[in-house]
Amino acid sequence: MTQRQFPRPKDLLPLVKFKKPDFNAKRRRLRAALTIEDLRAIAKRRTPRAAFDYTEGAAEAELSLARARQAFKDIEFHPAILRDVSKLDTGWDVLGRRTELPFGIAPTGFTRMMHTEGERAGAAAAAAAGIPFALSTMGTTPIEDVAEAGGALGRNWFQLYMWKDRDRSMALVDRAAAAGFDTLLVTVDVPVAGARLRDKRNGFAIPPELTARTFFDMAKHPNWWFDMLTTEPLSFASLSRWSGTVAELLNTMFDPTVDYEDLAWIKQQWPGKVVVKGVQTVADAKRLADMGVDGITLSNHGGRQLDRAPIPFHLLPEVVREVGKDTEVHVDTGIMSGADIVACIALGARFTMIGRAYLYGLMAGGREGVDRAIAILKEELERTMKLLGVASLEELEPGHVTQLQRLIPR
Numbered sequence: 001m002t003q004r005q006f007p008r009p010k011d012l013l014p015l016v017k018f019k020k021p022d023f024n025a026k027r028r029r030l031r032a033a034l035t036i037e038d039l040r041a042i043a044k045r046r047t048p049r050a051a052f053d054y055t056e057g058a059a060e061a062e063l064s065l066a067r068a069r070q071a072f073k074d075i076e077f078h079p080a081i082l083r084d085v086s087k088l089d090t091g092w093d094v095l096g097r098r099t100e101l102p103f104g105i106a107p108t109g110f111t112r113m114m115h116t117e118g119e120r121a122g123a124a125a126a127a128a129a130g131i132p133f134a135l136s137t138m139g140t141t142p143i144e145d146v147a148e149a150g151g152a153l154g155r156n157w158f159q160l161y162m163w164k165d166r167d168r169s170m171a172l173v174d175r176a177a178a179a180g181f182d183t184l185l186v187t188v189d190v191p192v193a194g195a196r197l198r199d200k201r202n203g204f205a206i207p208p209e210l211t212a213r214t215f216f217d218m219a220k221h222p223n224w225w226f227d228m229l230t231t232e233p234l235s236f237a238s239l240s241r242w243s244g245t246v247a248e249l250l251n252t253m254f255d256p257t258v259d260y261e262d263l264a265w266i267k268q269q270w271p272g273k274v275v276v277k278g279v280q281t282v283a284d285a286k287r288l289a290d291m292g293v294d295g296i297t298l299s300n301h302g303g304r305q306l307d308r309a310p311i312p313f314h315l316l317p318e319v320v321r322e323v324g325k326d327t328e329v330h331v332d333t334g335i336m337s338g339a340d341i342v343a344c345i346a347l348g349a350r351f352t353m354i355g356r357a358y359l360y361g362l363m364a365g366g367r368e369g370v371d372r373a374i375a376i377l378k379e380e381l382e383r384t385m386k387l388l389g390v391a392s393l394e395e396l397e398p399g400h401v402t403q404l405q406r407l408i409p410r
Contacts, residue, residue, distance in 0.1 A: 026365050026366075026368060027368070029042055029364065029365065030042075030364065030365050030368055030369060030372045033364065033372060033376070034376070035337070035376060035380075036336045036337060036357045036360060036361075036373060036376060036377070037336065039357075039360040039361050039364045039369065039372065039373055039376070040356075040360040042360075042363075042364040042365075042369075043055075043114075043359075043360045043361075043362075043363035043364045043369075044056075046221065046223070046224065046363060046364065047114065047221065047224060047363045048217045048220075048221050048224060048225075049202060049217070050199075050202040050203070050204045051113050051114060051204075051224075051363075052363065053198040053199070053202055053204070054110070054113065054196075054198070054199055054202075054204055055108075055114055055356060055359045055360075055363070056198070056356070057196055057197075057198035057199065057304075058194075058196070058302065058303035058304050058307070059194035059195050059196055059197075059303060059304050059305055059306065059307045060194070060195050060197060060307035061307055062303060062307070063303075063307050063308050064300050064303035064306065064307050064308060064309045064311075064333075065302060065303030065304075065333070065334065066303075067311050067407065068300065068303060068311050068312065068313065068333045068334030069334040069336060070406065071311045071313045071314055071334065071403070072313060072334055072335065072336065072337070072339075072340040072343065074403065074404040074405065074406060075339070075340075075343050075401060075402070075403065075404070076401070076402040076404055077339075077343075077384075077387075077388060077400060077401060078388075078399060078400050078401070078402065079387055079388045079389050079400075080388065080389035080390075080400075081389060082389075083389035083390070083391070084391065085385070085386040085389060085390070085391045086391075087391060088382055088385060088386065088391055088392070089391065089392040089393070090102065090378070090381060090382060090385070090393065091130070091393070092350075092392075092393050092394070094132070094328070094350055094351045095182075095183055095273045095275070095294055095295060095328060095351075096273065097155065097182070098130075099130060099131050099132060099155070099351070100129060100130030100131060101129060101130065101131050101374075101377075101378055101381065102341060102344075102345050102349075102350075102351055102352060102381075102393055103131060103335070103341050103351065103352045103353060103354055103377065104126065104131045104132035104133065104134065104157075104351065104352075104353055104354075105122050105125075105126050105131070105132070105133045105134060105353070105354060105355075105358045105370075106134055106332055106353035106354055106355035106358070107134040107135060107136035107137075107139070107157075107159035107185060107187075107355075108136055108139075108355055108358070108359060109136045109137075109138030109139065109140075110138060110139075110140055111136075111139060111140055111141070111359070111362070112140035112141065113140070114359050114362050114363045115227070115362045115363055115366050115369075116227040116228065116231045116366075117362070117366040117367055118139075118140050118141050118362075119133075119135060119139050119140065119141035119145075119146050119149070120141055120145065120146070120149040120367075121149075121362055121366050121367035121369075121370050122358060122362065122370055123135075123146045123147075123149040123150040123154055123156065124149045124150060124151075124154075124367055125367055125370035125371050125374060126150065126154070126155075126374075127149075127150040127151055127153040127154035127155070128153070128371070129371075129374045129378070130153070131155070131374070132155045132156065132157050132183070133146070133150060133154065133155070133156050133157070134156070134157040134158070134159050134185055134353070135156060135157070135158055135159060135176075135181075136159045137158075137159055137160055137161045137172065138161070143158070143172070143175045143176050143179050143181070144175070144179050146179075147179040147180055147181070155182065156176075156179070156180070156181045156182070157181060157182070157183040157184070157185050157275075158172070158173070158176035158181045158183070158184055158185065159185040159186075159187055159277070160172070160173060160184055160185065160186050160187065160266070161187055161190060161254055162186075162254070162255050162258045162262060162266070163254060163255060164254070164255045170269060173266075173269060173270060177270065177271055177272070181272070182272045182273060183272055183273040183274070183275060183294075184266070184270045184272060184273070184274050184275070185275050185277050185297070186263060186266060186274065186275070186276050186277065187277045187278050187301075188258070188263070188276055188277065188278045188279075189277075189278030189280070189299070189300070189301050189305050189306070190254055190278070190301070190305060191254070191255075191256035191258070192254070192256060193254075193305075194301070194304050194305040194306065194307070195307075196304060260287070260291070263276065263291070264291060267291070267292075267293065273294040273295070274293050274294050274295075275293065275294060275295035275296065275297055275328075275330065276288050276293050276295075276296050276297065277296075277297035277299055277330075277332075278297070278299050278300075278301060278305075279296045279297060279298055279299070279319075280298070280299075280300055280309055280310045280312070280315070281310070281315075282315070282318050282319055282322055285298075285319045285322060285323050285327075285329075286322055286323055288323075288327070289322075289323035289326050289327040293327065294327070294328065295327060295328035295329070295330055295350070295351075296319075296323070296327060296328075296329060296330065297330040297331065297332060297353065298312035298313075298315050298316060298319060298329065298330070298331045298332075298333075299312055299331070299332045299333050299353075300312060300333050301333070302332070302333050302334075302355050302356065303333065303334075311333075311334075311407075312331050312332065312333045312334075313331060313333075313334065313340075313343070313344065313347075313403070314403065314405075316329065316331055316344065316347045316348060316349055317347050317348065317398065317403075320347065320348030320349070321348075324348050328350040328351065329348060329349050329350060330349060330350060330351040330352065330353065331344045331349045331351075331352050331353075332352060332353040332354070332355065335352055335353075335354055335357060336356075336357055337377070337380050338376070338377045338378065338379065338380025338381030338382070338383070338384055339380055339381075339384045340352075341377065341381055342381055342384045342385060342388070342396065342400075343401045345393055345396045346396040346397060346398060346400040346401045347398055347401055347403075348398070354373075354377070357373055357377065358370060358373055360373065361373030361374075388400055
């Protein structure tokens with residue numbers, strides 16, 4: 001029979017521990033975020049619906065994005081045991097230079113809509129972590145300011161959309177080269193804009209319109225609106241001001257006639273590395289490799305262009321088999337954890353890119369939020385590698401991963 005007694009004060013005292021109070025609300029919020037999904041929840045509370053949905057949303061029924069994320073959920077890992085993982089190396093060379101982690105920040109348009117620190121926060125956080133930052137043609141911070149934000153440690157890539165006005169396109173390329181950007185990320189999956197229905201339903205416009213609905217939203221998100229209205233006006237850094245939706249802007253500016261000859265011409269103009277982003281078939285990957293591009297990025301644009309597009313993670317093994325010896329293969333779309341990144345590397349990717357995961361951190365807390373997003377992914381990546389029994393990225397191999405498949409062609 002259990003004998004009970006009243007606890008004695010001297011027995012309780014070692015259990016009583018009072019934490020020093022932290023009066024910094026932002027720091028408390030970010031410290032409590034343990035996953036990218038936690039950052040997403042904070043971002044959703046703190047950001048107006050139209051801006052959050054611009055980040056969160058995808059094209060039409062949003063099947064491409066859902067399937068890409070499900071593909072990562074359908075991973076089965078195969079760990080090795082009794083391996084020395086006391087020392088871990090999470091970096092290697094990407095496009096001829098070392099990166100401390102096998103992921104970087106993807107190009108995102110209109111980033112200052114998510115938080116007024118915008119691309120400056122992303123570039124500074126990436127530089128501090130030793131990873132690349134990619135600036136979008138549709139970015140909201142000038143090329144030169146992004147280079148300054150990254151400082152001497154920064155490694156910046158410039159993402160190019162080819163416009164109908166070729167001279168303006170190449171003027172941006174020249175500015176990026178002059179600012180020290182080392183890689184041109186040519187995005188090729190936007191001959192026209194995808195149907196981003198959330199933006200249409202929300203009446204999302206550039207710049208934000210002040211309507212009765214807007215003033216109601218101000219009461220729910222006063223800090224966001226205060227920052228928005230007391231800092232430099234929102235506009236695309238590379239363009240003149242635009243009044244309308246993002247889709248209307250894309251359809252007005254972007255050139256649907258761009259072909260492989262145009263890509264070869266662009267490659268000749270750029271002095272650094274060239275990566276083609278938006279590759280979705282093995283045949284296109286092989287043709288690009290034959291052209292001599294330095295890398296390809298398997299991507300369906302985060303599900304924001306063609307709905308029901310191929311799942312980049314599913315394409316990865318076959319593309320690596322066909323072109324991986326000659327051309328670096330990168331992956332984006334759907335990555336929400338460090339384990340997702342490990343799976344990509346194991347199946348042959350040299351590099352991965354995060355878009356929404358970065359923006360959730362930005363919306364949750366500006367520069368500190370981006371730092372937290374990178375830290376979360378790094379912690380998850382390191383833990384997954386150790387549990388798999390690998391001490392370096394080079395040790396990851398296809399045998400560590402099985403892609404469980406739900407969608408099987410008939």
